[in-house]
Structures are given as structure tokens and as C-alpha cells.
Amino acid sequence: MTGEDNAAAALLSISGLTKRYGSTTVVDGLALDVAEGEFVSLLGPSGCGKTTTLQMIGGFVRPDGGRIRLGGRDLIATPTSKRGLGMVFQSYALFPHMTAAANVAYGLEVRRTPRGEIAGRVARALDLVGLSAYGDRYPRRMSGGQQQRVALARALVIEPRVLLLDEPLSNLDANLREEMQTELRRIQHRTGTTTVLVTHDQSEAMALSDRIVVMRGGRIEQADTPERVYGRPGNRFVAQFLGKTNLFAARIADGRVSLGDTGWQAPAGAPDGPVTLAVRPEKVRLSQTGLPGRVGERTFQGGRWLVEMDTAHGLVLMETPNYGPPPPREGETVRIGWQDGDLHLLFEGAPA
């Protein structure tokens, strides 16, 4: 019942949310608070329950248990149409028989907003997404990016208390996607709308969110700011799901972590036994004294190099900016190292 106080402070408060299909539990006792104005991403592989969670918030799927509250009001008992949430669908779900402006106006008309007011608000919404000139276009005659913007304008014009985004950028090509990320961030900052985004794209989640909620198997693995989720992953799953990472099987004994001949002071209270060490590739550097390794494949990626190195502790990936001298050639033997602070301990068995 400690969550009750937090829930009062949060705008959207979810607790114990559960959904089962037959014998599979898709969402398993999920609890999450979203503060006013916050941009939260639900991130995870497909089947992790993130979309189902969003659909339960939106009211398209009925939960089997738990509660969802919006500003203290019980949402589950409220029909979709009365929830007052804005939603952008993966397929945009624009009404094909209405122009862009009519699509945007729809939610206002349904709310019986006075006619005179509708026109102005629609114009402003279209302007916000940069589509002022496209109001009388039908969706079929618009590009994917434009349709995406119309969907966003349509969801925002009703001034929702929470904006739900269901993989909104997944149908766009790579360049457009980056452009839209910036755009989305800009619009969210301008309107200050509390937003919940569902995505399986980690870079999208990191670029947009105030907070990332990493999910797996219907549960939350970690929820924190992008920097912290990336920089201090709570477990191996999170470490591997967000970006690339090097994992080493190490042991803790007598208050020390040891990997081969190297050793570090173990955190206080860490139990003896096997432990996984994680270090991000970009933290790996060539060093005079570190771990010896033989250079394998080098991959040039424009802004950076990826270098594989064969070491006594397995394959190590090093990422180095395309700056200064090129990385060592294949077959060379070098030494690599990292700063102790860039190393994380993950306490759950040996790395796979």
C-alpha cells in the first residue's frame, strides 16, 4: 500500500495489471506510475507485453486484474471513448474517407466542440505538425511521414491528458524515422503532453524518453532514465537488449571480484560465487597494460569502427570513433582495457 501515496502524485498510475490469453500470461502484475508531462517508453522485444499494456491503458483490451488510474479516476471502468486519451496507432488508422483536416476535426466534432472553435484548433494542430498546406488531402494521397503527422495531430487536438503512441515510427524508413523522432520530441516539449510510447527500437526509446521501462515476459525489468538504463543496466537482459555489450564470467571470493589475474574490490554485501561482468564496447580502449587480444574482424561504420578481439575471456567487441589513427589491423596482437567505473556486475549466473 506504499504505492498509494506515489499514485496520488502520478498522473497515470498502474498497479498489479495482469492479462492472460488462455494459459499464457502476457502482462504479469505490472506496476508503473507516470508523472504529469513525463515521456515514458515501454521497451522490449516482441511478445513482452508492452503493446498489450498500452492497449489496456487505451481500453482496447480488458485486463484480467489490477488497476489503471488517471488522475485518481479508475480507467478500467471507463469506456474507451470516455477515457480522454490520445492514441497514435502503428498503422496510423486514419479514416480513409476523410481529408486530413476532417480526420483531425473528428475528435472535436464527437466532443460537440463549437464549429467555429474546431476550425481554429484543427488549423493549429496541423500547423504544429507542419501540415498546414495539406488539410484537404485524403490519406491515400499522403506519404507515410505525412500520415504519421496527421495521426499525431488528430490525437493531440483533443488535448488528451495522456498521449499513447503504439510503435508510431516503425512503418517509416530509417531517415524519416530519425527526422520524426526529433519532431516528436519537439512537439511533446511544446505541448507538454504526458506520453507513453511503445517501441522495440532502443535508440528510439533513448532518443525520446524521460524514462525507459524495459519489459520482458510481461514484467518490468528496469525503469529509469535512458542514461541510467544504458549506463547501469540492472541485469544481463537489459544490458544486452539496450545496445551491444561485452560480458565476462567472473567470480567473487573474499570480497574481491576476479577475472583471470585481474581483480577488483567487490561491492559491499556482494555474495560469493559466480558473477557476470559487463562493459560497453565504446568503453573498451587500447591500453598498454590490459588484457591481451588478437584482432579479428574490423567493421567500418562511417562514424566509428567496430573491432572484434579474441581474448582469453572470449570475444571482446571494441567500438572506437573514426578519429585519429585507424584501429589495429587484423591479426595484430594488442592489449585492451577499460576504467573500473565502466564495469558493471550482474548477479545472475554465468553469461551465455
Add this chain to the structure above:
Amino acid sequence: MTRFLRRLDPAPLLLSLPAGLILGLFLLLPLLATALLSFRSYSLYTGIEPVLELGNYLEIFGDGYFLEIFLRTARIAALATLLTILIGAPEAIILMRMRAPWRGLFLLVALGPLLISVVSRTLGWALLLGSTGVVNTALMAAGLIAEPIRFMYTEWGVTVALAHVLLPFMIISVMTVLQRLDPQVENASHALGAGGVTTFRRVILPQLLPGIFAGSIIVFAMAASAFATPQIIGGRRLKVVATLIYDEYLFSLNWPLGAALALLLFAIVIVVAVGFNRLAESRFARMYG
């Protein structure tokens, strides 16, 4: 010339030859002959006379008898179309919302009758709704009606039986459109605050219209030229154009008049279908252009 011929690929010509020949010889030619026949004159004792005159058409247009039958045919076809819309469109939506295995099962119920002979299906209606049919007997036994409800030989009887026979076409037509719809669109409408009724009226129905239009064209054309159902249910008391043509050809033997009636029926079906199509195109073109 030779260069042109060399550049012309003979393959498509050869490939399309068999179908082209059969259809050209055995479809266009008989239809042209029928058109010609409609300008002939006829009497029982002289037979068909090789004249070219407008007599049959003048007779048809100048006689209230024919006008009445044409109007009745149009009325029945229009009502049957309306019935198929009222029943078929909602049912198509319901079918699409079903899950396996129900959807497959009821799809069989909805579309399967297409594979059953029209004669058998119409016979069913005659057995069901004749004055001693199942329905009338049950209603009378229950004391709900004193006299059997007239169904055979009535316009309503023909209309209902036709609607039953043609319903699958409407359902197919609407379902084809439904399959292309984005299911999220309905959710989007709800999310924007619209209730079930508003969503149906403003979002689902307008998107179904092209399907309903296409279905209506098919159903109307088939209902207007239907023969077996009006012949069985309507009998001779309630003639429609198709049964009239049948009578002219096989009983009165006035083939030229029958040919003129057939061509008029053909023309009406084409004009209505093309007209409807034009209307639909102009209405939906912007949406789906």
C-alpha cells in the same frame, strides 16, 4: 510492313485466339442476331417475317401492360437489393468480428448457398411459406393468424426469395471491403471519444459504402434478370420481365417480341450498372484514387 510484322509478337495473338474465337462466334454473333430479330415481325400463321421495323418496340412502349411488368421488375429488384443491404452489410461485419472456428463455420452458412441450385433454394421458400407451408401452419396452429399469409404469387414473396438467393453476393462484396479495412481505425474512433453508434455512422459505414455499392450493382442486375425464382414463386399471376420473355418465346412463340423484351432488359441492366458505377467512381475516387 514486313518490319512491322516481324516486330509484332505472334504469341499473344495465338494465345488469345481460342477464347476470342469462341466468344466472338458464339456470343457476339447470337447477340447481334437477337438484336436483328427484335426488328422482325411475327404472326402465328406467317411466322417470322424478314422485315425491319420498330413494331415490337412501339408495342412495348405503347402498352401499359409491358410498362407495368417492367416497373414491377424494377420494384422487385430494388426492394430485393435493399433487403440484401439491410441484412448483408451488418452480417458481413458480424462475420468479420467472429473468431475461429465460428467465422469459418458461419461463412459456410452465409456463402455456401451459392453452391446450391437456385431452383432448390427457391423451392425451399415455396415449401416454407406456401399457404400450407411450415410457417403458415405453425402460425395458424399457434393461433396467431386466422388466415394463411399470402406469400406465393406476391411481390413480397418473390422479393424475399430473391433476397435470400442473392444475399451471398452482397456479403462477399461487403466483406471484400472489410478485409481491406484497418481494424485500428475503429479503435482510433473510440479513442477520439466516439461511441459505438457514432463510430459506425461516421467511420465504418462510409468505408463500407464502396462495397455496398458494388454489391448493389451485382444484386440489382441479377434480381432484375432473375428467372427461376419469380417463375416458381410468382407463377403466371406475377410476371416479371424474364418470365414474360420466357412466355413469349416458349408459349406465344412471338420470338421477335421476346427478343425486343430481352434486349430492353439487357439495356436496362447495363444502364443501371454503368450508371451506378459512374456514381460510385465519382463519389469514392478521391478516397481511393
Add this chain to the structure above:
Amino acid sequence: MSRRNGPWALIFHTLFVVFMLAPILVVCVIAFTPEGYLSMPTDGLSLRWFRALWNNPDFVSSFRVSLALGAASASAAAAVSIPAAIAITRCDFPGRGAFLALCMSPLMVPSIVLGVAFLRFFSQIGLSGTLVGLTLSHVILIVPYVLRTIMNSLGSLDAALNNASASLGAARWHTFRRITLPLILPGVASGWILAFITSFDEVTMTIFLAAPETTTLPVRLMLYIEDSIDPLVAAVSTVLIVMALAVMILIDRLFGLDRILTGAPDRDGKP
């Protein structure tokens, strides 16, 4: 449609199912009456009308005529439609649009108009009442159905397959026989079945063309009904209905009924 059907929808649906099935079921039930007239069987079911049907040489021979006519016209229609479909989908030639329109035009002509047109035409060229004449008329009626299904399956073929075969040195005929034909065979088969059913059930046009010896089953039934409606016609109809059901199940197993009937390109409805 992700939404579920509400109670009103289910009531409507139930009424719909009753509406669709009642006339069909009533035929099947009445066919089993032990009485000599039309009645719901009240005391026991009887096969007497099926025996009467089996012993009725007219219906039995009409059944044979219908089977032969359906098979012959469906095969002939497939034979002319395969090349036509290839020409239309794979070649660009002058008059292609007009040719397609010609092939599809029988759909636009009411059957009764076709019936009267063929009646006179066939009697003028000496084909009236013959099985050849009937087959020709049915081929014309069903070509659009067969052509459309074959064109659909050709359309879903990757045109690059042809180029691949050609690049491997195969002649056109060889490509057709080894690559195209095997791949469109399911389409041809479903078109054939659709055509067979259409031909088997055709009554409006055929009633003008059939001679006593070439009277098809639906025409025989229709003529019989014009004269009398008795349990025998219910028995005939029941046989037709059961056959249709068998074909339906067969089609559903082989191709998916909705796919054949709605022309949907894939079972899960993805375009």
C-alpha cells in the same frame, strides 16, 4: 475488426442463420416424409421419395447429362482460358483491354438473354438441343469465372520466375510446362470447380436450350416444379444440397471456401 459482437449482433446473427438455412433445411426434411404429399414428417422418416427418385429414369439421366455437361464445359473453358489469361497478364498487345472485356462480357449479359440468343442461333446452325450446343453455351457462360481465377493465380506469380527460367535457357513452352503451369494449377483447379458448379446449377439459359434427352437436372427440376411440387422435387433438391455441401467441404479443405468465393488472395485475408 477487433471488437467483439454484442448481444444485439448475436441476435441478428441468429436470425440471419435461420433465414439462410430455413428454406434449405425444410427441403431436406420434407424429402424424408413418408406421406404422398408435402408434409413435415411427423411419424417417422421414410426413404420412399429417394427410392422413387432412384427409379425415375428422367432424373437419373438428367443427372448424368448435368455431370457430363459440367465436366465438359469446365474443361473446355479452362483450356481456352489458360492461354487467354497468360496473354492478358503477361503480354502487352494492341486490343488487350478489348479482349479482356470480351472475355468478361458474359458476366454482364443476363442469362435469359443468352438463352434466347442461343435458342435461335443454335437452331439456325443445327446445334439446337445437342450436347455440343449446350456445352458451347455453358463454356461462354463460365469463361469469365475460370479466366478470373487463373488470372488471379498468374498475378500472384513472380514474373521474374519466367525471366529466371528463360535465363537458364528454357524455351517459352518449356517454361510454361515446367514453371508456370505447375504453379497456377491450384488456381486452374479452383476455377474448374467453380465453373463446374456454375454449369451444373445453370437453369435460366439452359431451359431454352435443352431437348428432352439433353435436359439437365436443374432444368428437369424446374420443369417438374412448374407442373407439380411434391416430395419428389424435395428429394431431388436434397440430393443437390448434399452434393453442394460435399463440394463445399472439399473446396474448403483444398483452397479455403472464403478464398474461392470472395476472391481473397490469401487465407488470412492479407492482400
Add this chain to the structure above:
Amino acid sequence: MKSIAALMASAGLASLSALPALAETIYIAGNGGSQEALLKSEIFPAFTEATGTEIVYSAGNSAAVLARLLAQQDNQQTDIAMMNTGPMSQAIELGLCRDLDISEHEANIHDFAKFDSGKAVGFGVVGLGIAYNTEAFEENGWPVPTSWTALEDDTFKGKMVFQPLNNTNGLLALIKIAEIKGGGVDNMDPGFEAMEASIAENVLSFEPSSARLAEMYQNGEVDISVWSSTQVKVLAEKGFPITLSYPEEGAMIISNDVCAVTTEAMKPEAVEFINFLISPEIQEVLSRNLGFGPTNKLAELTEAEAEGVPYGPEAVDKLQNVDWDVVNREREAWDRRWVREIER
């Protein structure tokens, strides 16, 4: 079936069966319903057994039979046509029938069954009156229809069938009504007027098929109609409470006739069959089963069998005939008027 074969042998038809079996097929067009059923179940098998000739029968009412003959005129596929006198005389006039040799039976055939042209012969006569469901009439307390004018009584509204004009029953009834109203074959206006003014209002359906009409009686859809003695007899023998009233203004006669159709290859078997049909034995079979008045004087019926059957010249003379030459001349015009004014 066996008995007929035996009868044939004794009736001097042995000569026929002695002919080499050609297994020829002849095509007959004639009425459907009970006549078709009897022909197919008894008479055709007997003929086939005796001669080896196969028979294909196609059913249709007289108008349809005539229509088929005309439609196939250039490529005639029917060898024998069975029609009522009206259409039959039209067929003869149109040259559809060829000369007929019935010398074998000619002496024994009643005069009323002979044609001046000699191209056709009657094989059974029936009377035309008003049929009604006796039970229904009793229950409702309706008066027995003793006059053709009963058809005008709106008591029977929706309970009556009047067969259409291309059916001989309907044609004769209309002529009779015209006569009663002061007209006749030369002036049909009174008939059409009565039809339009009152009778058509009462009519449930202008049903041309007598088999269908029989069902409508059994279903209770119809309780009164203009109908013939044979059709009433067939239905009554099934135990249905129906009887035929010969109205006081006089009942009409309908003769069922048969002719050999003009074909490219004239089959002798066709003539053989017609002679077979008018032989006394078959005439008796027809009378017993269908209530046809025999046209062969040698056909003998017991008193019970003769009940309701126009048997012998005296009985036939009581029935009223029409001038078919006039009727046929005017018929096309009447048909037109009928479909436009009455049956619409």
C-alpha cells in the same frame, strides 16, 4: 404391365411385335401430370416390349407442345404430338401434322374423335365444368356452383383458380362465359368484361398446370376452379373430396388428340404407336386410369368405371363443342388481350 402385353398379343398386334426389332426411338410431346405418369408407367413399356421401339416423352401443356413443334419446325425432333383439339387444329393448319393411317381402327372410332383432314385422331374426351372442394363448401356453407356465373361470386375471392387462355380449359370456359353474357366466339367482349370486372378479382393464380392445380386443392389454397372431368377423377380417386359440377348452362367438351408430326425422316413407328393408343384395350386403360371417354367403340367400361366418364356418343353429345376454326383464327388476338387485360 404384363397384362397389357398379353392383351396386345390377343388383339392382333402380334404382327407388330413380329417386325424386326429396329430399336428405333420415337419422341412424343404431350401433357404432363397423370397422363404422363400413366403413359410412362404402363403404356410405353407395353409398346416397347411389343415392338422394341423406345419412347422418349417430353411433357408440357398443349400450348407448350405446339410451341415446341413450331420452334423446331426446321429441325423437327418430335415424332408424335398429343394436344387438345384447339392447338391440334392449329398444328394441322400450320402443316405440322402429316397424313395419318388409322385404317386398322377407323371403322370403330366415334365420329366426334375424327378430323376432317384425317391428320389427327382423338384418343380420349373429357368434360369441362366447375370443380370444387365438397368438404370446404360444406364447412363454409357455400352454395354448390350450378352456374358458370358462380365464378363471379366474391365469396370465392382468393380461393379460385382460372386456367389461363393458352390452356384449353381456360379458353373454353371464357368462351362459355362470353356466350352466357350474350356473346360467343364471334364476340368475346362480354367474356373479357366479366373476367375483368369480377372473375379475375377472385383468382388466386392463373395456373396453367393442372398438376399444380391439383396440389393447390390438396394444400387448401384453392377450393374452386374450372376443370376437366379427368383431372377431377384422378384427384377424387386419391380420396380427395372434390367433384365436378356440370353447370346448367351446359358443360364443354375437350378432346385429347394425337397426330404424327411432319418430320424429315417419317418413322412408321409413330403411326404404329398412334394405332396402339386408339386400340380398344389401351382405350380402356386410359378410361380406367384417367377417366378419358373412349373414342374407340369397342372399348368397354363397367358401370362403376364409367362413373363420371363421358362414355359413348350419347354422353358426349350432351357436352358442348366450339367451332375450332373460328376459335383458332381469333385466338392470337384473344391471347394478346388476355395477357394484357386479365393476367397482368
